[in-house]
Amino acid sequence: MESTPLISIGLPVSLFIIMTGIGMTLTSADFRRIALQPRGLVIGTFAQIVIMPILAFGLAWGLNLSPAMAVGLVVIAACPGGTTSNLFVLLARGNVALSILLTVSASLLTILSLPVVTGYALELFSGTAMTFTLPVGKTVAMMAGVVLLPVMIGMAIRYHWSAWALRAESWVNKLGALTLFLLVINIVLNIGAQLPALLVQAGPAALLLNGLGVCAGVISGRLARLPTSDSLALGVELGVKNSTLALMVTLTLLGSSEMSLPIVVYSLSMFLLGALLVVGGRQVQRSSLASKA
Secondary structure (H helix, E strand, O other), X not given: OOOOHXXXXXXXXXXXXXXXXXXXXXXXXXXXXXXXXXXXXXXXXXXXXXXXXXXXXHHHHHOOOOHHHHHHHHHHHHOOEOHHHHHHHHHOOOOHHHHHHHHXXXXXXXXXXXXXXXXXXXXXXXXXXXXXXXXXXXXXXXXXXXXXXXXXXXXXXXXXXXXXXXXXXXXXXXXXXXXXXXXXXXXXXXXXXXXXXXXXXXXXXXXXXXHHHHHHHHHHHHHOOOOHHHHHHHHHXXXXXXXXXXXXXXXXXXXXXXXXXXXHHHHHHHHHHHHHHHHHHHHHHHHHHHHHO
């Protein structure tokens, strides 16, 4: 997938602004509550690192995928949530602080887990023994620059100018929705005429993995008796993946365009399922407010 200058330059800038806006909706008390009751963080991180790859291995075996397609499916499953997952959680009225912590924790653990899981998939499905490492410094810097720094800036604005920060929340939602729309358009334009063939080859596996991930997150949250906002955050984090990282692994480190097919389809499906979660989350929020009125 190629990216236009608008996406390669405008997207990081937009995400930085959005993450700053997300920070303006948070206070230190939001993170303190998670520190005191870390069940959601523990469950979500475990599901990201362990459950999602297991689901991918099961689907690859059950659907009898080709070795390359199977490895690609495992790679996207083993990737953490990206910054867009935080945006989806904000729009769905989920627990944004939990989403941010899950993104950071899973991203840091992925430095160790993704090479191991991918190496096992290569050996299992294609009989190839290969090892690689992810750049630790780059990953930490990305988390600090794209997630932690703008959130801290936003929280500082909220602390000093709380009235203005609260008024700006609606603009953050609008900019976030516009950014997600442009991302979907960019993916569709890049795929172009290849979309029907991609859907036939990788569609069922990618869509099933995406749907199972969302369901696993929401259901595990409900079974753990977490608040609805926490369950929404888990569902989004397990469903909305860092597809950029996955494509870097398959295209750059493994040098396989075929392995990238499930990732490309997953990139499209996660925005569609994410939009459904946004609609559902807002509906649940309205119903909850109505019942209390």
